[in-house]
Amino acid sequence: MFRKVLVANRGEIAVRVMRACEELNVGTVAIYSEADKDGGHVRYADEAYNVGPARAADSYLDHDAVLEAAKKADVDAIHPGYGFLAENAAFARKVEEADGITWIGPSSESMETLGEKTKARTAMSAADVPIVPGTTDPVTDPDEVRSFGEEHGYPIAIKAEGGGGGRGMKVVEDESEVTDQLESAQREGEAYFDNDSVYLERYLESPRHIEVQIIADQHGNVRHLGERDCSLQRRHQKVIEEGPSPALDDDLRERIGEAARRGVKATDYVNAGTVEFLVEDGEFYFLEVNTRIQVEHCVTEEITGIDIVKWQLRVAAGEELAFEQDDVEIDGHAMEFRINAENAANDFAPATGGTLETYDPPGGVGVRVDDALRQGDELVTDYDSMIAKLIVWGGDRDECIARSIRALREYDIEGIETIIPFHRLMLTDETFVAGEHDTKYLDEELDRSRIEQAQEQWGTGATDAADDDEEVVEREFTVEVNGKRFEVELEERGAPALPTASNGSGAMASRPDAATGDAGGDVAIEGDGEVVDAEMQGTILSVEVEEGEEVAAGDVLVVLEAMKMENDIVASRGGEVTQIAVEEGDSVDMGDTLIVLE
Structure with a gap:
């Protein structure tokens, strides 16, 4: 070891x-x-x-x-x-x-083989794993997309080679969208994965998203640890995951598990990974392989009793898997709830800052919380919005849901917005409780007003941190020597508090500005035109207009990357672009000025 x-x-x-x-x-x-x-x-x-x-x-x-x-x-x-x-x-x-x-x-x-989607599709097809009709070679010309549409019909999914979770994927509903969506998928692939190569797939209308956890050692042994259902998604980003899937019967479950195992074994894969499938009308199709541990691995750990991360370490150290495929048993049901710092009622807008004034996670039988934050910590918004994961186990799906309702009710967070109210809503939603949802349910069917009501009923909202002027006797400091971090404790008698921000551990430090460029927050507005602001924190991928250009309502002004997704900022009315306050690569906060129109 x-x-x-x-x-x-x-x-x-x-x-x-x-x-x-x-x-x-x-x-x-x-x-x-x-x-x-x-x-x-x-x-x-x-x-x-x-x-x-x-x-x-x-x-x-x-x-x-x-x-x-x-x-x-x-x-x-x-x-x-x-x-x-x-x-x-x-x-x-x-x-x-x-x-x-x-x-x-x-x-x-x-x-390299499985991370690039076209290579993975080729490898899986050779291993007799069903794949969605699509291309195995990269596509660069809009005419290739049109030809695919003529053969297989619309809609078509254009996917970035290095993408995943909806990043770098664009859906073409008809021929008129081909050029724009192809360019957008290529641009997103280049921005996120340094790879603008894309491929095509027939776009399934109402699939379930099923993934199979695998672990393989250096001695040729491959095991699958059952499946997870990740169909509850918002814009292709998973929100709640569960296992086993309520949508599979025993025969389909067995076929999917063995297909995953067969495909991985054929590629001489070693360590943990996940083979993802789309399931529709009783048929399953290979989607992609995630060559890593996944966010939702905890679901599998709870229903199998197998510590996947420990086995990652053991396999990497050369150990042989100590269990056979027949030894893997699925016990009960588990769900994972991503505790994101987002306001679900505001289109899941990520929090722009805040302090965990209260952080009191739930406990009890069958409840697990994976987190890193503690009460008093300042929220870091430079990366993703997930602050914790709540994983709940029950003897069956009904008990798991009942226990999850209890655990979410216990989860007490104040100081920042979270999507806990949304999770509580879903556990009372008839479609989800019945296990009849698909990957489109949140985006296309759920009544948005219900999310607003849940936020109003159960949300705690963001609060301003209270001023704390009391004297501090014991302090902890962080110092760096040669790039290595050390904690230093200092005791002072009768000394006033230092004029810097404090985190929950008592370490005194001021948080540096995360911006990488001069954004529009401090821009002087020229004239009295309409100001187009950033609707969320993110990074400017491209500016689509020039000063002096005439635009119409609905025209794209700026492409903003936020939460790993491209967001088109469009003009609400026509006018002339009189001022551009940002440029490609700038980081912006919610409310920063982007464009001025007159």
């Missing part, structure tokens, strides 16, 4: 991996950006190293900075968690080539 593992991630997944390491008597090392200097994963780790500023590209995604931290800490393995570098084959290869450091995950070669 390893001596010391660096977790190349942040937040709850970093803590989750560290807990597994601790139970295996393995030392842990955290990395952190300037925005995360007081993060929960930093507090938990044995050691912590600064890898750069808030911008992910300059810290968590910086290959050299992460490897340098690993060398400084003298680790013998790196676990990437999910997101960031978890499916980056180039980084995995650098770790594989580094002296004395093991990559805890599939090989870079497997990641």
Whole structure:
């Protein structure tokens, strides 16, 4: 087993991996950006190293900075968690080539084969795994999309090679949308995955999203750990996951599990992974392989009793799987609720800041909470909006739902908006409770007014932190020496409080500005035209207009990336663009000025 593992991630997944390491008597090392200097994963780790500023590209995604931290800490393995570098084959290869450091995950070669969707489709098809009709070669010309539409009909899904979770996917409803949607998918793929290559698939109208958890060792053994149903999605982003799926019968369940196992074995895959499928009208089709641990792995752990992260570590260390396929038994039912800092009543807009004035998670039989934040912590908004995961187990689905209602009622968070009211609503929703929802249900069928009512009834809202002028006797300080983090305790008698912000652990620090460019927050408005503001925090992907240009109502002015999705900011009325307050690459906050129209 390893001596010391660096977790190349942040937040709850970093803590989750560290807990597994601790139970295996393995030392842990955290990395952190300037925005995360007081993060929960930093507090938990044995050691912590600064890898750069808030911008992910300059810290968590910086290959050299992460490897340098690993060398400084003298680790013998790196676990990437999910997101960031978890499916980056180039980084995995650098770790594989580094002296004395093991990559805890599939090989870079497997990641290249299965991480690119066209290669994965080809590999799965060769293993006799059903795939949705589509292309196996990249598509670059709009005429290729039109030809596909003539053969298979519309709608068509255009998907980025490196995409997932709806990122880099555009749906073409008819021929008139081909050019715009192709360019948008290519642009999104380039922006998020540094790869503008896209492919085509027939777009299934009302599918269930089913995924199979697998684990494979270096000795040729492959096991599947049952399926999860991730059909409750908003804009292709999962919100609630559960297992086993209420939509599968035993025969379909067996066929999907064996197809996943067969496909993975044929590619010589090693370590944990997930094979995703779409299920419609009793048939299933391969979607993609996630070559990493997933957010919802906890669901599988609760219904199988198998610690997937520990097995990731053991497999990477060369151990053989200690159980046969027939030993895997599904016990009861589990659901996972993503506790996101979002206001569901405001189109799930992410919080722009705040402090956890109250943070009191639920407990009791069958209740698990994976988190990293603690009461008093300041919300970091530079990355994704998920602050915790609530996982609930029951003897069957009915008990799981009843227990989930109780646990969500107990979950007390004040100071920031969360989607807990939305989760409570879904557990009383007839379609969801009956297990009859599909991937389109939230976006196309659920009455939006019900979400607003739930937020009004159960939401706590954001609050301003109260001023605290009382004297502090004991203080903790954070210092860095040679990039390594140290905690220093200082006791002062009768000293006044320091004029800086404090996080929940008492460490005194001011949070740096996360912006990477000069956004429109401080722009002087020229003239008295209509001001178009940012509707959410994000990054400017492109500015689609020029000063002096005439635009019509509905024209796209700016493309804003927020929550890993492209958002078109459009003109509400026609007019002339008299001022552009942002440029490509700028970070903006909600309410910042983008464009002025007259």
